[in-house]
Amino acid sequence: MRDFALSPELEELQGAATRLATEELAPRVRESEAAGRWPDHVLDILDGFPLGDLDLSGDLGGAEAGLLAKVIMLEALAEADASGLYAADRPGPAAGAVTMCPDRDLAMTVLEDCRSRAATCAFTVVDPELAWPELAWGPGWPDLKWIWVSEADQLRLLEVTDTPTDVVALAFQASGGVGVAFESTVERGSWTLSPHQAIEVRARARLWGAAIMVGIGQAAIDETIEYTTDRVVFGKPVAHHQANAFDLAAAAAGVHGARLVVRDAAASFDRGEPHAAFWATQAWLESVDAAFDATNLGIQLLGGHGFIVDHLAEKRFREARHLAMAAGARDAADADVAAQVAEVDDLLGSLGSETGGVR
Amino acid sequence: MIEIDVRTQEMLEELRDLGARYIRDMGLEADRTAMPPPTEHPFYLICARQGGLVSRMVGEDEGPTALDWKPVRNFLLGEEAAYWDRGVALSLPGPGLGGPALRNTGTPEQRQRFLEIFTDHSKARWGAMAMTEPEAGSDVARIQTRARKDGDEWVLNGRKMFCSNSARAEWVVVWATIDPDLGRGGHRAFVVERGTPGFEILKVEHKMGSRGYETASFALDDVRLPGDNLLGGEAFYESRKGFKASMATFNMTRPLHTAHGVGMGRAAHDFAMDIVRSDYPAHGRRKDQALERLARIRRGLHTARLMYLNAVWLAKNGHDNVLEASYAKLYSPPMVLRAVTTALDICGEAGVRNDRMLEKLYRDVKILDIGEGTQQVQRLVVSRRLVDFPRDA
Numbered sequence: 001m002r003d004f005a006l007s008p009e010l011e012e013l014q015g016a017a018t019r020l021a022t023e024e025l026a027p028r029v030r031e032s033e034a035a036g037r038w039p040d041h042v043l044d045i046l047d048g049f050p051l052g053d054l055d056l057s058g059d060l061g062g063a064e065a066g067l068l069a070k071v072i073m074l075e076a077l078a079e080a081d082a083s084g085l086y087a088a089d090r091p092g093p094a095a096g097a098v099t100m101c102p103d104r105d106l107a108m109t110v111l112e113d114c115r116s117r118a119a120t121c122a123f124t125v126v127d128p129e130l131a132w133p134e135l136a137w138g139p140g141w142p143d144l145k146w147i148w149v150s151e152a153d154q155l156r157l158l159e160v161t162d163t164p165t166d167v168v169a170l171a172f173q174a175s176g177g178v179g180v181a182f183e184s185t186v187e188r189g190s191w192t193l194s195p196h197q198a199i200e201v202r203a204r205a206r207l208w209g210a211a212i213m214v215g216i217g218q219a220a221i222d223e224t225i226e227y228t229t230d231r232v233v234f235g236k237p238v239a240h241h242q243a244n245a246f247d248l249a250a251a252a253a254g255v256h257g258a259r260l261v262v263r264d265a266a267a268s269f270d271r272g273e274p275h276a277a278f279w280a281t282q283a284w285l286e287s288v289d290a291a292f293d294a295t296n297l298g299i300q301l302l303g304g305h306g307f308i309v310d311h312l313a314e315k316r317f318r319e320a321r322h323l324a325m326a327a328g329a330r331d332a333a334d335a336d337v338a339a340q341v342a343e344v345d346d347l348l349g350s351l352g353s354e355t356g357g358v359r
Numbered sequence: 360m361i362e363i364d365v366r367t368q369e370m371l372e373e374l375r376d377l378g379a380r381y382i383r384d385m386g387l388e389a390d391r392t393a394m395p396p397p398t399e400h401p402f403y404l405i406c407a408r409q410g411g412l413v414s415r416m417v418g419e420d421e422g423p424t425a426l427d428w429k430p431v432r433n434f435l436l437g438e439e440a441a442y443w444d445r446g447v448a449l450s451l452p453g454p455g456l457g458g459p460a461l462r463n464t465g466t467p468e469q470r471q472r473f474l475e476i477f478t479d480h481s482k483a484r485w486g487a488m489a490m491t492e493p494e495a496g497s498d499v500a501r502i503q504t505r506a507r508k509d510g511d512e513w514v515l516n517g518r519k520m521f522c523s524n525s526a527r528a529e530w531v532v533v534w535a536t537i538d539p540d541l542g543r544g545g546h547r548a549f550v551v552e553r554g555t556p557g558f559e560i561l562k563v564e565h566k567m568g569s570r571g572y573e574t575a576s577f578a579l580d581d582v583r584l585p586g587d588n589l590l591g592g593e594a595f596y597e598s599r600k601g602f603k604a605s606m607a608t609f610n611m612t613r614p615l616h617t618a619h620g621v622g623m624g625r626a627a628h629d630f631a632m633d634i635v636r637s638d639y640p641a642h643g644r645r646k647d648q649a650l651e652r653l654a655r656i657r658r659g660l661h662t663a664r665l666m667y668l669n670a671v672w673l674a675k676n677g678h679d680n681v682l683e684a685s686y687a688k689l690y691s692p693p694m695v696l697r698a699v700t701t702a703l704d705i706c707g708e709a710g711v712r713n714d715r716m717l718e719k720l721y722r723d724v725k726i727l728d729i730g731e732g733t734q735q736v737q738r739l740v741v742s743r744r745l746v747d748f749p750r751d752a
Contacts, residue, residue: 245745248742249741250689261661279661340654342635
């Protein structure tokens with residue numbers, strides 16, 4: 001049966017990440033945003049974990065700690081400040097692309113740049129029917145050199161040859177921000193993956209974002225509780241008005257559910273289960289909704305205070321939406337789960353036709 | 360994904376077979392006739408003879424009198440049974456919702472006395488639990504059924520309603536108060552055995568759906584019970600233990616409700632999947648849209664399943680699960696209703712026909728958001744935990 005307890009090693013990792021987040025990230029959130037990066041000493045600590053290598057396999061020089069370890073750490077960091085994660089976690093959302101890349105030498109070249117902080121990589125999903133020829137937004141530091149592109153069953157690796165354009169995006173300012181037109185890149189590789197592999201590449205990126213959304217959502221719930229139990233309106237705390245309390249309860253339940261499915265999908269990858277990618281994309285979709293509800297409510301219940309930058313509610317609201325548009329956004333995720341849903345058996349039984357359903 | 364051990368898998372397979380052979384048809388028949396299956400239905404006798412719904416449970420250490428029962432396994436079986444028909448699943452012989460109350464609250468002697476009868480496999484027997492009253496539904500703290508001590512006996516007076524299987528039960532766990540002014544501190548649970556003078560079934564309800572099990576109301580008029588029928592014994596009821604005991608029951612039944620919802624949602628999903636496979640074009644926008652909708656149903660069901668398993672796992676391991684049990688119960692019923700309506704959308708106009716299962720499921724699932732505390736009650740429970748929401752607000 002499923003054991004919901006974390007192993008002692010994972011609890012230790014979670015504790016260490018929470019301490020780092022609380023002591024080093026939380027006190028300087030707005031300062032990091034303004035600077036466009038996290039401080040070097042924080043990066044040193046994160047690289048020491050090693051954040052970027054946690055979920056990579058041994059043959060790629062990774063730590064082989066697994067996806068569950070990765071999502072636990074991302075959740076903890078994002079609760080304090082998610083803004084620098086796109087840049088600090090290298091290859092981050094591109095870990096699935098690196099892992100699936102058939103050219104191992106090329107993959108190692110990218111990883112060596114990431115590990116030495118000489119350069120970083122970005123990941124994007126291109127819709128074959130739209131085929132926008134650009135990376136609209138990627139991390140701005142270290143210098144963006146590599147772009148992994150997932151387009152249907154194709155995986156491509158582009159090398160950036162011109163200086164990227166600085167881009168101010170909806171969120172994640174502490175990761176910098178650049179845009180790159182594909183015409184200013186050179187294609188270093190292009191591979192046709194199996195449909196399952198291609199979906200897994202995208203699913204790994206989504207799981208990365210989903211874990212961060214869980215952290216952001218939980219932080220939103222926590223701050224909202226703190227504020228609304230203190231501030232009094234119409235004679236009682238904001239949270240003690242039933243309409244507000246009920247919304248908060250539903251949002252908290254949503255974040256709880258999202259956390260469970262994100263961790264379950266990560267563990268599913270770690271066990272090598274065949275449909276882990278399906279569940280990871282489902283977890284991302286669940287997290288998108290949960291994080292939006294929690295962060296939207298975070299602003300709503302703080303009222304005007306939620307809309308100004310004195311509080312972090314507005315930042316989380318932006319971050320949740322930014323992540324919801326990553327890896328091809330909802331349409332691509334819906335398409336991927338739709339492509340698989342008829343083949344993924346349910347835990348307790350096969351689907352349709354064999355159920356003896358009465359029509 | 361969640362791992363299922365071989366033994367549980369065997370049980371699930373046996374249950375699936377029983378579901379296809381008996382349970383679904385029994386549910387459809389009950390729906391057509393608006394009557395639950397009769398107590399002498401052959402399937403009930405099969406369940407009784409094999410000592411439970413699934414024969415492989417016989418002889419296991421989680422027999423009904425054991426404390427070391429296997430809740431996670433039982434909840435998965437509950438989900439699977441509800442897949443075939445939740446109403447019939449709730450009508451199956453056994454201690455029913457009285458079982459968790461006895462296990463959580465009863466003394467070893469009481470567990471032996473009241474649960475032992477279920478090891479006699481010669482006939483089908485039922486237990487039940489009664490909380491709801493005409494004036495106290497979701498707000499269980501307001502129950503008015505009075506319990507008065509008279510010498511060594513207890514005397515019960517009051518009315519109970521919406522009590523599952525009480526008209527066919529050997530005994531009913533009845534929640535009463537020794538003094539309404541004591542609020543939750545006055546709550547006591549008693550086992551009232553069938554045939555006790557003053558215990559009278561008043562009415563079996565006619566329901567919109569979930570007709571596979573009977574829902575009855577009964578009267579307690581000067582019902583005299585031996586002192587030993589006070590669940591847990593007098594020492595158990597100190598401070599607010601009485602109410603906490605009833606809430607502890609809900610902390611297991613709320614996840615069970617969620618498990619049932621997942622089973623019913625799966626049934627709707629599978630029905631719609633059959634339609635998509637057989638009636639939809641092989642490719643194109645309509646097919647893609649339907650598959651996206653099916654994937655959305657799967658997502659909600661998967662999340663709810665993890666929520667109920669998490670709540671049960673916490674309880675099994677001795678952790679407080681109040682919040683997680685209510686999270687699951689808050690999340691699941693609206694999601695399951697959406698799942699069924701989405702399946703109906705996929706089915707189109709044909710979905711309204713009552714000779715097809717989705718129409719029945721639509722009527723069946725609504726009770727999930729009412730029994731064991733509505734979603735509004737769950738939001739209250741969660742709010743009290745999260746923001747100390749006042750009880751008198």
